[in-house]
Amino acid sequence: MPGHFVKFHALGNDYLVFDEGDLTFPLVPEAVRRICDRRRGVGSDGILLVVSSEKADFGLRIFNPDGSEAEKSGNGLRIAAKYLYQHSRTNKEIFAIETRGGIVQAHLKIIDWVVVNVSVEMGRAEVGPAERLDAGTDVVPVNIGNPHAVVFVNDPNSVDVPVVGRRIKT
Incomplete structure (x- = not known):
C-alpha cells in the first residue's frame, strides 16, 4: 500500500x-x-x-x-x-x-x-464552436485547463444524461 x-x-x-x-x-x-x-x-x-x-x-x-x-x-x-x-x-x-x-x-x-x-484563478475559458448532437441538443466544448462539454437544454428533466454523455464521449 x-x-x-x-x-x-x-x-x-x-x-x-x-x-x-x-x-x-x-x-x-x-x-x-x-x-x-x-x-x-x-x-x-x-x-x-x-x-x-x-x-x-x-x-x-x-x-x-x-x-x-x-x-x-x-x-x-x-x-x-x-x-x-x-x-x-x-x-x-x-x-x-x-x-x-x-x-x-x-x-x-x-x-x-x-x-x-x-x-x-483557473484562467480564461476557451470556448469552441457549438455542435449539434441531435434535434434540440447543442454541445459546446469548453476548456479551462481540462476539457468540458456544456449542453444547453430547455428542460433538464427531459434529458437522459448518461445517454447524452456517452454520445458526447464518442
Whole structure:
C-alpha cells in the first residue's frame, strides 16, 4: 500500500494527496488505477502529487483515476492549496502552483489559523464552436485547463444524461 497520504473532498470530488517526499513507490498509471479503484483500492476521483517547482511556489501533478495525467483541476487545485497550508508547507494566503496547464494563483481565506475558503484563478475559458448532437441538443466544448462539454437544454428533466454523455464521449 502507498506511503502517507490524505483524502480530501471538494464539491463532490474526492482526491488523494501525496507529497513527492513521502512517496515510496513510482506513481505509474497502473499504480494510480489500483489506488483509485473504489472496490479494491482506496478509491478516489484521482491523485494529487505535490512536487517542487522552479517557476512557482509549488508544483502539482494531477492524475485521473485511469492513470492519465490532467493539465488542471479546479477542485484538485483547491484541495492541494488547503493541504499545503494545513500541512505547514506554506503560511501564505496567496501563492502560486504550477500544473501541466500553467501556473495558477491560489487564494486562501484563513480565520484563526483555519482555512475557511479556497479559490483558484483557473484562467480564461476557451470556448469552441457549438455542435449539434441531435434535434434540440447543442454541445459546446469548453476548456479551462481540462476539457468540458456544456449542453444547453430547455428542460433538464427531459434529458437522459448518461445517454447524452456517452454520445458526447464518442
